Amino acid sequence: MGRKFSLALLLLALLAGAGLWGWQFFKDDIDLARDLIGQLPKDLNVDVSAKGITLSQGEAGALLWELVSESAGYDSKKGTVLLTNPVISYYADGPTPMLVIRAPQGEVDQAANTMVLTPHVIATYGQVTVTGNRLDYLGAERRIVITGDAIVDRGDMVMHAPRLEIDLVTQDMTAPEGVRVTTSRDSFAPGTGQ
Numbered sequence: 001m002g003r004k005f006s007l008a009l010l011l012l013a014l015l016a017g018a019g020l021w022g023w024q025f026f027k028d029d030i031d032l033a034r035d036l037i038g039q040l041p042k043d044l045n046v047d048v049s050a051k052g053i054t055l056s057q058g059e060a061g062a063l064l065w066e067l068v069s070e071s072a073g074y075d076s077k078k079g080t081v082l083l084t085n086p087v088i089s090y091y092a093d094g095p096t097p098m099l100v101i102r103a104p105q106g107e108v109d110q111a112a113n114t115m116v117l118t119p120h121v122i123a124t125y126g127q128v129t130v131t132g133n134r135l136d137y138l139g140a141e142r143r144i145v146i147t148g149d150a151i152v153d154r155g156d157m158v159m160h161a162p163r164l165e166i167d168l169v170t171q172d173m174t175a176p177e178g179v180r181v182t183t184s185r186d187s188f189a190p191g192t193g194q
Contacts, residue, residue: 053083063091069106081108086117088137090168098171099144100124101135113139121146123166125173129153130164142168150175158182 056066070085083106089097101124103117115137123130123146133148143165150164152173159182161175 062093063095065090066097079109079111081110082106083108088115088117092168092171098126099166099168101144103135115139125166127154128173130166130173132164144168156184 051071053069053072054066057064066089067083068087069083072084073082074080075082084104086101086103086106088101090099090101092098101117101121103121104119106115106117108115115135117135117137119133121132121135123132123135123144130146130150130152132146132150134146136145136147137143138145146164146166147162150161152159152161152164152175159175160180162178163176165174165176166172167174
């Protein structure tokens with residue numbers, strides 16, 4: 001029993017010695033960390049960023065939209081989320097998106113329920129591809145506005161307009177002015193009903 005007690009006492013002494021050695025070894029680092037923390041302003045406002053973001057929103061048990069972004073950052077001064085290479089999918093009914101939008105960058109204002117995508121926006125709307133320099137999503141109205149030489153390419157018809165609006169509820173596309181349309185000969189082929 002005396003031998004076990006001696007071993008336990010020796011082990012305790014070794015652990016205490018290792019703890020004191022570790023404290024001395026890291027003491028300067030601990031003191032430096034305390035000094036740095038003490039120098040930080042009390043009202044420090046840190047922006048947040050993350051990589052590989054997926055966000056989604058549903059309504060009445062159905063998926064409304066999904067956003068996938070390479071990275072995202074929060075701009076605390078503006079209260080917006082900055083996106084890198086976002087891909088947004090909007091769903092009408094069912095698991096297949098009715099509209100998929102891609103852009104190099106974006107900015108989301110959650111409080112206003114809006115999003116701006118720039119500079120080269122590509123939207124796939126069924127068999128139609130729409131491109132433009134800027135896309136504004138107006139969430140309260142469930143409407144998208146594409147500006148900056150909006151181009152609608154249906155394959156047999158290409159339309160250019162300075163502004164294009166897409167109603168996400170009715171799925172209607174409207175170009176209010178300045179429309180130029182180019183069609184292919186195939187679009188007027190006999191028996192097509194066009």
